[in-house]
Amino acid sequence: MTERPSDPETGTDETNRTTADVGRLVAVGIGPGHPEGMTVRARETLQAVEQIVGYETYIDLLPDALLDAAESVYATGMGSEVERTESAVDRAIDGASVALVGSGDPNVYALGGLVLEVLESRGVAPAAVDFEVVPGVPAAQSSAARLGAPLVNDAVTISLSDHLTTREEIESRLRAVAPEDFAIAIYNPWSPNRAAIFQQACEILLEHRAPDTPVGIVHGAGRADEQTRLLTLGELPEMGDAAVLDMTATIVVGTDETRIWGDRMITPRGYERKYDY
Amino acid sequence: MTERPSDPETGTDETNRTTADVGRLVAVGIGPGHPEGMTVRARETLQAVEQIVGYETYIDLLPDALLDAAESVYATGMGSEVERTESAVDRAIDGASVALVGSGDPNVYALGGLVLEVLESRGVAPAAVDFEVVPGVPAAQSSAARLGAPLVNDAVTISLSDHLTTREEIESRLRAVAPEDFAIAIYNPWSPNRAAIFQQACEILLEHRAPDTPVGIVHGAGRADEQTRLLTLGELPEMGDAAVLDMTATIVVGTDETRIWGDRMITPRGYERKYDY
Known part of the structure; x- marks a missing residue:
């Protein structure tokens, strides 16, 4: 102080x-x-x-x-x-x-x-x-900016911290949104004593979304210690020990339509169904 | 051009x-x-x-x-x-x-x-x-700032525009999140030819949240033509003809715990369950 x-x-x-x-x-x-x-x-x-x-x-x-x-x-x-x-x-x-x-x-x-x-x-x-x-x-937007355009449609932010919210509420919210094709920004995703809820979150998401769904992790968006990692939802449960993943990182989980181009995540906005370009 | x-x-x-x-x-x-x-x-x-x-x-x-x-x-x-x-x-x-x-x-x-x-x-x-x-x-955050602190926990953004998303998807997403105590920021909430989906959205929300749930509408946050309105979810269906509500406005729907203090919306972050202040 x-x-x-x-x-x-x-x-x-x-x-x-x-x-x-x-x-x-x-x-x-x-x-x-x-x-x-x-x-x-x-x-x-x-x-x-x-x-x-x-x-x-x-x-x-x-x-x-x-x-x-x-x-x-x-x-x-x-x-x-x-x-x-x-x-x-x-x-x-x-x-x-x-x-x-x-x-x-x-x-x-x-x-x-x-x-x-x-x-x-x-x-x-x-x-x-x-x-x-x-x-x-917000961190969701500064992190998404580093990943490309993963959040351009309906989106949800969920914190995995059970300090002020119960674990049951967090899991219930994940279960509600996982099947609905929201892009999901996860705050406070991992710490050693939050490993169990992180694993549970991965399981809930994998019940509803394909293992090859693109996922991006951004640590320290725009700061000197920035780290960005693109992976799949199937690989996410193994990330608990990765340096990129801590309480200050943001995880962005793509929708069924999200794809990777180069080193970018793209969630189509829907224009491709109406326009030629 | x-x-x-x-x-x-x-x-x-x-x-x-x-x-x-x-x-x-x-x-x-x-x-x-x-x-x-x-x-x-x-x-x-x-x-x-x-x-x-x-x-x-x-x-x-x-x-x-x-x-x-x-x-x-x-x-x-x-x-x-x-x-x-x-x-x-x-x-x-x-x-x-x-x-x-x-x-x-x-x-x-x-x-x-x-x-x-x-x-x-x-x-x-x-x-x-x-x-x-x-x-x-984002508009959700610049609008929330004018309303106080309605979005401080898990939150969802949903657009009522069915130009690039189907109406069925929009309704399904509203049904999924309404019971889960997310704060909800609604983009593109109203135009004359979107009156039906606006009414449907109100009905879905009212199936799961009390009519006295606080709702804020912000038009042109921070601009010269800014208008802010605090109301209840029960009053929202009547707002279609109000000048404050058009495609550029943002509606913020509170959670079960959101309350009004003065002219501010407060969604408690949860500290009050753990701390005395």
Whole structure:
């Protein structure tokens, strides 16, 4: 945990803010993590706020110029999502302008919802804080971009993490969508203590989709440590020990129509049934 | 259809390009449409390419400075997706560097896949053109941002357009996901000749979800004509004639746990079952 000086809770008021001011709280998605993957609005928001709060790994991904411009940067480690979010909310209730940053989009397995839940739990009126979400490119889309065009039709995102969802719900959702020809983006796909649910997910998918269905795995899309692997659904159960597959990777499972061309996955959009080209 | 001068097909070579050069083709997602919603990489890509190709509505959303920097801008109207994509592909095969722009993300009901399909149809090797996807913020995420945090868990995107997918497939997919507590983002939700499938979609959802399930409709997220409406699933069937609902709007259907706080939709991420805050 790191904290730079000039915390508004000390009561100092270097920005001429008065206690009557309404605080501002922005959940900012920074996209895949490299500075160019951020939207212009995300960058401008981080430049404008007084305080930046986030998971230390995401804070480390931000350009130094942005961090230096903030009065205060508060970074916490993995597993401190609730404490971090509470801190951001309480700073905003105190009247500060605060950005809570995360990778991808605040609405995709991220803290956009927890911010509102914590804000509500504080007993303040919804208007007590000026709340905003600045969307970012989700991992499903930044990963799909590296694979070609695997997600261009109806698609599903499912997380294999059973930390906040039960294993039964995850399996039930996989069973529901596997036969329906959705492209499926799987988040949090593998860790040593999640090996069993990963194997179960593979089995459910293989009950409904052919073993030669194309699958892509992307680790660290667009970052320095990016790794991309194309394989088949039949090969997926063996991937548990592969370096490419960890909790930060995204697996994209193709549909019955998805094919490989060169090193690209293509899920046809359907134009080929109507047009000659 | 508009075309500015210095088309590479004329053989002029103002950029010292030789015919042996490999063309470059980038599918660029510009996000919700306002210039600040674009990623830094999308903007830099559009600045770097020689030619920009796109649907005229999206071209109109680009800053003039970007359009002026291009040697050639080729804009076509609605319904010309295939012709537009063929044009972009053939320019790249001829050696030009070309951006095919679209709103949202190239992997979400967009032309990322058609580019690869057309490229493949031309009989060239995959390496004949340097192909890339620059991801953008999808409409589901830019709309969800305006509504609060309705999509923070497992989610589905389904298009109600039966232009390229059969109506039976759309209904079957809705039936599969409605009971599973996915948040559902519905694209292309309503037009006068799609009224029947919209009504059918409402009926399927109401078979499995309570009439008081929160629903948000966002039209033109982040643009000048933005409209946002919060309602219940029970009210949705009556919305066909509302101005907010057209083919460019996105409907976000909450889960059993989604609630309204102030003017925000919150789908709890699940932390409240494990933590006190």
